[in-house]
Amino acid sequence: MTGSTKNTNYLLGSSIGRKFLMGLTGLFLVTFLLVHCFINAMVFFDGTGALFNEYAHFMGTNIIIRIMEIGLFAGLLAHIIDGLWLWKLNKDARPENYAYSQPNANSKWYSRSMGLLGTLLLIFLILHLVHFWVPSRITGLAESAVPGVHDLYAEMFTVFANPIIVAIYVLAQFSLGFHLLHGFQSAFQSLGLNHTKYNALIKTVGIGYSILIPFIFALMPIVIYLRH
Amino acid sequence: MKFNLKVWRQKNANTAGKLVDYTIDQINEDMSFLEMVDVLNDNLVRKGEDPIAFDHDCREGICGMCSMYISGRAHGPQHGATTCQLYMRKFKDGDTIYVEPWRARAFPIVKDLVVDxxxxxxxxxxxxxxxxNTGQAQDxxxxxxxxxxxxxxxxxxxxxxxxxxxxxxxxxxxxxxxxxxxxxxxxxxxxxxxxxxxxxxxxxxxxxxxxxxxxxxxxxxxxxxxxxxxxxxxxxxxxxxxxxxxxxxxx
The missing domain is CATH 1.10.1060.10 (Alpha-helical ferredoxin)
Structure with missing residues (x-):
């Protein structure tokens, strides 16, 4: 074995390494979504928004959470850049396409559309950050009934007064659902965690997660819109 | 059986290729896809045209040579089979069938349906x-x-x-x-x-x-x-x- 290719960059310098990074950052973002969904679900339990504001205040002020937010942005950025890079490399791997192809005969459309779904999510995410992250972290929010606690709920109430915004948020959850439907299982496969003992569990949890989390997220703007 | 074929013809790696239409008649449904192409090539040779270049060898599904992207699928619509194990009965009489080479940057086209x-x-x-070195086969x-x-x-x-x-x-x-x-x-x-x-x-x-x-x-x-x-x-x-x-x- 006299491989002349001297390559010690095993993570970014190899196709499998780039997939490891994709899977790891993907699973990291999956855990973030779970926390995000749990905190935001507080809007369902308190129509005044006080409970949600209290949780949001903890997330916005706790030092550990603040440090983790930097990691979250780093992970998200790595996932996006790696994803775009893979998309480009993979496009280049087939310079001339088939004149006639039947890809639905061998794979699911969403598994082949991760780049497109991810791009839709990125566009949504920018809108979402402008709606909530920018006012809560940079431009500032009004104080709620509790002194020192921002009224993030009031911001939600204002944003989701517009039915078009509500529709965009709900549609974005379909992108998220299909992205997760492939991504969740794919991350385990990329990390080599495909095993007869755990495959059924990974599959079930993946499908459940991909339906439940986007469903709960989609419910939020609808419920708040209906409270007007 | 009668078929309309759209076959990728490309002179060599440096020239652009295109799909060329052929019609073929009197095909037995028990012929393999490769045998159908053999008949087509026989017709082409008789007309003095250049036959379609394609890879094939064992014709019993074990050598892996017969690379053809047929009707939008690798080796055509038959599951778990190579092109030589794909029989014309899998198609309907009068079908239009696309035949293309494997397409990948790492598999450059040599000629027509043959890739490197x-x-x-x-x-x-x-x-x-x-x-x-393991020597002779052990017990x-x-x-x-x-x-x-x-x-x-x-x-x-x-x-x-x-x-x-x-x-x-x-x-x-x-x-x-x-x-x-x-x-x-x-x-x-x-x-x-x-x-x-x-x-x-x-x-x-x-x-x-x-x-x-x-x-x-x-x-x-x-x-x-x-x-x-x-x-x-x-x-x-x-x-x-x-x-x-x-x-x-x-x-």
Missing amino acids: RGAFDRIIAAGGFVSA ANNLPVNKDDAEKAMDAAACIGCGACVAACKNASAMLFVSAKVSHLALLPQGEPERNRRALAMVAQMDAEGFGNCTNTGACEAECPKEIKLVNIARLNREYANAAFASETQI
């Missing part, structure tokens, strides 16, 4: 072998191998290197091929001493050849004529992770 799959040979040459039970592992290794070794996985993959990734070759040796004691080096070297060669990155769509598994499973790709990922991050092996 030398990239696969170079991946094997990078590490898909056992270096030790069957001299080297105990778990029955389960022997079965898995045998399933992986069934890969005929046809390239249908690359052709079917939207990324033109060769992961199913490489994973089958790595798995078949990694599961056996003979492959053990070189397993780290093998995984690193074969993956490095795969990347150098310009194949795409696996995105786990499963198209390769669905189109593989030897039904090589995706679990092999997961095993390759594990082998690679072990070799790259846990072992001291360098290539």
Whole structure:
């Protein structure tokens, strides 16, 4: 074995390494979504928004959470850049396409559309950050009934007064659902965690997660819109 | 049976190709797809035209030569079969059938439907072998191998290197091929001493050849004529992770 290719960059310098990074950052973002969904679900339990504001205040002020937010942005950025890079490399791997192809005969459309779904999510995410992250972290929010606690709920109430915004948020959850439907299982496969003992569990949890989390997220703007 | 064919014709790697229409009649439904092309070529030769160049050899589904992308599928619509094992009864009388070569940067077109799959040979040459001279075949039970592992290794070794996985993959990734070759040796004691080096070297060669990155769509598994499973790709990922991050092996 006299491989002349001297390559010690095993993570970014190899196709499998780039997939490891994709899977790891993907699973990291999956855990973030779970926390995000749990905190935001507080809007369902308190129509005044006080409970949600209290949780949001903890997330916005706790030092550990603040440090983790930097990691979250780093992970998200790595996932996006790696994803775009893979998309480009993979496009280049087939310079001339088939004149006639039947890809639905061998794979699911969403598994082949991760780049497109991810791009839709990125566009949504920018809108979402402008709606909530920018006012809560940079431009500032009004104080709620509790002194020192921002009224993030009031911001939600204002944003989701517009039915078009509500529709965009709900549609974005379909992108998220299909992205997760492939991504969740794919991350385990990329990390080599495909095993007869755990495959059924990974599959079930993946499908459940991909339906439940986007469903709960989609419910939020609808419920708040209906409270007007 | 009668068919309308749209076949990719390309003089050589440096000229642009195009789909050319042919009609063919009086085809027996029990002919293989290759025999149908033989008849078409016979007609072309009689008319003084250049016959369609295509790869073929054993015509019994074990050599992996007959690379054709038929009706939008690698080796056509028959599951678990090569082109030579695809019979015309699988099509309807009067069907329009597209026939194209494998399309991947790493598989340059030689002529018409013939592509150069030398990239696969170079991946094997990078590490898909056992270096030790083993002499004559030993008695069957001299080297105990778990029955389960022997079965898995045998399933992986069934890969005929046809390239249908690359052709079917939207990324033109060769992961199913490489994973089958790595798995078949990694599961056996003979492959053990070189397993780290093998995984690193074969993956490095795969990347150098310009194949795409696996995105786990499963198209390769669905189109593989030897039904090589995706679990092999997961095993390759594990082998690679072990070799790259846990072992001291360098290539």
